[in-house]
Amino acid sequence: MTNHWNDFQNSDVILIMGSNPASNHPISFKWIQKAIEKRGAKLICVDPRFTQSAAKAHLYAPLRSGTDIAFLGGMIKYILDNNLIQSEYVLNYTNASFLVNPALKLPGDNKGVFSGLKDGKYEKDTWAYQTDADGVIKKDKTLQNPNCVFQLLKKQYARYTPEIVSRITGTPKEKLLEVYKVYASTCKPDKAGVELYAMGWTQHTVGVQNIRAMCIIQLLLGNMGIAGGGVAAMRGESNVQGSTDHGLLFHIWPGYISAPTASLQTLKDFNEKRTPKTKEKDSLNWWKNTPKYSASFLRSMYGTNATLEEAYQLMPKLDDGANYSWLMIFDQMYKNKFTGFFAWGMNPACSGAHSNKTRQALTKLDWMVNVNLFDNETGSFWRGPGMDPAKIKTEVFMLPCASSIEKEGSIANSSRLMQWRYKAIKPVGESKPDGDIMSELYFKVRELYVRQGGPLKEALTKLTWPYGKKVGNEFHYEPRTVAQEINGFFLENKRLENPTKKGEFKEFKKGDLVPTFAWLQADGSTSSGCWVYCGSVGEKGNLAMRRGTKDTSGIGLYSEWAWCWPLNRRIIYNGASVDPTGKPWDPRHAVIKWDGEKWTGDVPDGAGNPGSGRPPFIMKPDGVASLFGPGLADGPFPEHYEPLECPVEKNLMSPQKNNPAIKRFDSDNADSKMDVYSGVSSCDPRFPFIGTTYRVSEHWQTGVLTRWCPWLAEMQPGMFVEISQELAKERGIVSGDKCIVKSARGEVETTAIVTPRFKPFNIDGNAIHEVGIPWHYGWITTADRKYDSNDKKPEVNTFGDAANLLTSTIGDANTMIPETKAFMVNIVKKGVK
């Protein structure tokens, strides 16, 4: 998130939309409660279902799953119509004044799509800014020019009237306006609003655009970079922030540098492509330093065993245009393109959309290595429901691994806070820390390459791996050493000018830790495993180990507690928390303050000296935040499209029903009959209700760990479906009845929870029902499966299999995250046809 958990206490209005923190991030409510008590903060919750978060909210508004952009678009219109913008902020800190190519067509004039759409992909010439002879972007500081971003924004959202938004979302009009009014009250410089989101926003075909819509709102209201503001992405796994920071996704290197494609044949080509340029003279354009970070990363991989260029050649490349995200992996696996698979600390048989396809895909493997704490539906896929082990060739290796309390290391949470953790007890039995397992695998593979050769063998044989010690027969991975590598070293003696103090020089010796990423070099003299973490380990030690509880900021920064990236800056874009003269918008809750010589408070982000004219969004090439965002695959402005499987015949906003840039697996030339969708071009009477998935406090993810904990299984023993009283009556279902919920792809047995917390939506005069199921269950811990003599039996059995048996393989246009929050289902009482 842009701010941090404790910062919620500084908010005046907290919007919970696309998430349910009371259930799923329970500790966060400590800070929300503080805001309510100490600041009189108002809590708004917008959700298809009245959740535990809604139960604490001052204002709840229902919303049909998949219609967030309509809702938020309506809020943008309300803000603009009523001039509830923080004008000085918008004018100076966003691209509101930028002029766009007059040939740009918006969906309102272009059948629901932006100009440039060709075969499901956008050519973006018409999305480009107008520039003068020197290449500087043309601007209209009066914000009146019809081609300026501000006027385009107005035009785009003029169509999102409360009437049409209400017809699409099912939110009563008065509720819409109530929410808009309360939230937009944070446009004042001394008021802060924050939005909390999670999978409720991301798991849609328009996921990224959902979040973009809120960014636009936060920028209009002047809420970015201030205490109590920001966009709070609440991560769903304790260290998923760490995993994305360190490049575990296919498309990025550590530190969010886009991974190289095959056509970028040299390091020079790569740096050229990846390093943004700008003609804005005052823009800091921090990504201009990319070559320093790529070089340092390559050094962390190969040290001086290879030149920078050789190292680049050894790094894997993506085929141009190829997508290796989750849905693609399992699609390819289903099509026999994989021989082996490491299911490492994950449970795809339950977590992946379309469980039946995923489970079938696993049967195509020659081998699988399953690294986990317990047996699970993935490692044991071959003996799951409907499987015949005699017909399955896959050899599965189960490697038991240590849990987080049985090993040392760090966890990076949603606040970007890296907190060091210590080993409390020895790993159980033969289980090992993941780092040990990975190291041993690496050494064996390396040995094979050394002995037998192989294509591009240096990619493995030249890696440096000084990350631990051999103790007897075992290699003990040392996280403290890795933390140092991630921070980075000087690989040679170097005399450098202080990047922030001209004329001042510093001498570094080979082996010195690099103090901050400002000192990293492009010439190969420095290494850093992840540039954003440079500064985390230094002369004062491993800063992630700190537990200082002093806070002098008055806004709960706690800057001495552990360490966050970048540079321990707790609120990013805090350069926007002061006006262009350097005065805090809200002096009582200042994030940074100028003391005459320097900035005090939080680590300043991008703020030049007061009055320097430097725009504060330093990670954007032009230094300002994007109201207009031409970088995304599906449009420079969010536009409402229906979920692929939806309960309506038409998109009321435009003739374009679905996101035009999404990828379907059932297109004509695909040979997969597995990927079926329903209710796409028209409503399918077999599946008339909206299905959605969510979580409970007591279980986590697929329940792969929590279902084995008796206390947790006792509290939430089984798969349930929450349905409205109206739908229950229609189907003759009462609470406690066993029900079958089914989609075009599969079915799952559940226990009904009939509740007034789900109500049918009035969608343009039609009553549309929505039902919801948790995705925490799997057959491994059920009572009615076969347990072999050496199988662990759970102390408390759970009931039910995976919710993902129902979900479909359609993903977001930018990230390919599956649309598991909105799909079409049917529900019947068990035993009834």
Added chain:
Amino acid sequence: MAEKIKLYDDAKCTACRGCQLACKQWNDLKAGQTKNTGTYQNPPSLQPNTYMIIHYQDYVNPQGDVKWLFRKEACMHCTNAACVTVCPSGALYYNQEFKTVGMDRAKCIGCKECVAACPFEVPRYDSKTDKVYKCDMCESRISNGLEPACVKACPTGALKWGDKEDMMKIAASRKQALGTTASTYGDKFVGGTHFMYVLKEKPDVYENIHKDPKVPLSVTLWKSWLKPLSLLAAGGVVGGSLLHYILHGPKRPDPETNDEKTEGGK
């Protein structure tokens, strides 16, 4: 050390159930097999192995607003505890420092008088062990300067542990802040409870809440009146007999009396 109260504020409770889990963990209580019966609430009620549960209640108020009410149920730790009054073995007792109700299970004889007497239906009997189980306010913790496990686990401050005076002040100010339907629960009966609620809605609204809990009359009558009286009476009988013996000596057979019996027929 002083009399203390555990205060539960339902408006702040998010039903995360960190407390329910912490209680099980601290008291080393086993989990039992449950099933979903159409609610998040599980186990369905207090049990020998479950000293507290969170209630989940859908509620639609007269204005048509939907609410989801949560309530933490556990031993209320009464000032006038019916269970302590009836317990014949002293297994249930008042903690002199905090005025909470402790449980020394070694002394429990499984008579179940407390189960019958408790106006809140708290104590639960386990036939396997022939003993009764209930929350003891984490006596081992509070006696060592720590707060009860549930209070420690609570993230939002819905649970607080502190001196009675302070807690009563907080309860009063919360009641003020929460509006016209809000009330405090526990302070006005059984002499005042050491587990108290601040409730946002009117008490009648909460499912299964005990609306007018009292120490049962029979308990009061028996333990506070009849038993002492009967003991007094029993003592009186014994004492009277002794006195009579002292004063009048042992009973001797009566001397022959000439019964002016009319002989039949003569």
